[in-house]
Amino acid sequence: MRIGELSGRTGVSPRSLRYYEEQGLLTSSRSAAGQRHYADAAVQRVLLIRQLFDAGMSSRVIATVLPCVEVPDDLGVAEETFAAMTRERDRIDADIAHLIETRDALDVLIRASSRHRAELSGALEPVARST
Numbered sequence: 001m002r003i004g005e006l007s008g009r010t011g012v013s014p015r016s017l018r019y020y021e022e023q024g025l026l027t028s029s030r031s032a033a034g035q036r037h038y039a040d041a042a043v044q045r046v047l048l049i050r051q052l053f054d055a056g057m058s059s060r061v062i063a064t065v066l067p068c069v070e071v072p073d074d075l076g077v078a079e080e081t082f083a084a085m086t087r088e089r090d091r092i093d094a095d096i097a098h099l100i101e102t103r104d105a106l107d108v109l110i111r112a113s114s115r116h117r118a119e120l121s122g123a124l125e126p127v128a129r130s131t
Contacts, residue, residue, distance in 0.1 A: 003028075003036045017046065024060040025049050025066060028125040045069075056095075057088055 003014045012020075020026035021036075026045060028036040048069065052062045061084050067074075068081035 001040070001042070003038070006038045006042055006046065009043050010050070012030060012046050020046070020049055020059075024063055025059060052078050055088070056092055061088055 001009075003017055006012075006017060007014045017026065017036075021028060024040075026042060026049065028038050028042075031037060032057040049062060049066075051070075052065060057065070065081050067077045085115075
């Protein structure tokens, strides 16, 4: 199939598909006119690549993980893939911990700002006149 059809079947832009090829994540053959042609299996591969990107993996890490899909019985590949996925999970856990710390710090600032706003709004109310 040509790049437009692969794009339509996967929802991934042709530009992204070309990027996947540049990164060695996807391969195509070329016609005499230079057009890219993809095997039917490329649809599943692109969907997997998309899932891995959505999980926050870089193209470098994805390139490490993909061989396990292609050569599932190679222990060396499986070990390397497991190590890469474990590192990615640890990185994501660290990112989550940092985001939680940031959110908690922001909550402190929001509470302080709320108190300050309440004090200001109380100070801005007109003072009742004494008779």
